[in-house]
Amino acid sequence: MLIGLLGGSVVATVMVLLRKPPSPPKINSIKNLNEQEVGAFIGKEADYYFKKWQPILEGQGQWAGFNWAAFFLTDLWLAYRKMYKAIFVYYGAKIAGGVLLGAIIGKHIDSRILEILVGLVAGIVCGVFGNIWYLSRTLKVVNEIRSQGLQEEAYFQSLSKFGGTNIRLSIGLLILVIVFEVLSHLFK
Numbered sequence: 001m002l003i004g005l006l007g008g009s010v011v012a013t014v015m016v017l018l019r020k021p022p023s024p025p026k027i028n029s030i031k032n033l034n035e036q037e038v039g040a041f042i043g044k045e046a047d048y049y050f051k052k053w054q055p056i057l058e059g060q061g062q063w064a065g066f067n068w069a070a071f072f073l074t075d076l077w078l079a080y081r082k083m084y085k086a087i088f089v090y091y092g093a094k095i096a097g098g099v100l101l102g103a104i105i106g107k108h109i110d111s112r113i114l115e116i117l118v119g120l121v122a123g124i125v126c127g128v129f130g131n132i133w134y135l136s137r138t139l140k141v142v143n144e145i146r147s148q149g150l151q152e153e154a155y156f157q158s159l160s161k162f163g164g165t166n167i168r169l170s171i172g173l174l175i176l177v178i179v180f181e182v183l184s185h186l187f188k
Contacts, residue, residue, distance in 0.1 A: 033057060033142060040156045041138055041163030049138075052131045062132075070130030071123040075177075078126075079169040081134055082162075087173075138163070 038053075039046040055061030070077045078086045145158045 033139065036156075037142055037159060038138065040159035041142060043160070043164045049131065049134065053135050056132075056135065064131035064135060066127050067130035067134075068127065071127030073170075074119075074123055074126045076170045076173055077130065079173050080165050080167060081137070082164070082166050083133065083137055086133065 035046070035050055038050045042049050052065040052067075056064055067077070069080075073080075075087060075090055078090060141162050142159065145155060145162065148155075148158070150158060
């Protein structure tokens with residue numbers, strides 16, 4: 001289960017590491033993003049994220065800090081923060097990586113050790129880039145909702161609706177991870 005929580009596979013991690021690291025959003029795309037919008041979009045953790053994003057929002061840096069939740073709970077954190085596309089990419093790469101590793105490595109190395117190391121690398125990558133990925137998602141959604149020209153009340157309601165968190169999906173993924181871990185041990 002720990003391996004599932006740390007998440008990842010060799011292919012998923014290699015794909016993340018080989019891709020160009022995400023750069024912070026361009027300053028002109030975050031013009032006028034304010035605490036009220038961040039608060040409506042994120043909810044109760046808005047102060048944490050706004051503080052982490054402040055150097056980027058002010059054009060004074062590119063680092064948004066390390067996200068410990070993304071490090072320890074990679075896929076669960078992505079689900080919780082409604083980063084659905086990232087979840088599909090993550091699990092698609094994880095499944096493809098498992099199949100590919102089984103074919104390439106076979107029985108030459110203890111797969112559990114490899115999974116732990118890969119999970120650690122995936123956790124580090126998500127911990128380092130998680131806040132930036134979340135800022136990018138926030139900006140994308142805020143800009144899409146802004147472009148609708150809604151009245152103020154409807155605007156902030158839309159931010160809350162499309163932002164926030166999804167604890168149900170995170171719990172569902174956790175249950176799936178536990179089930180798959182149990183099944184993998186039963187059918188070895």
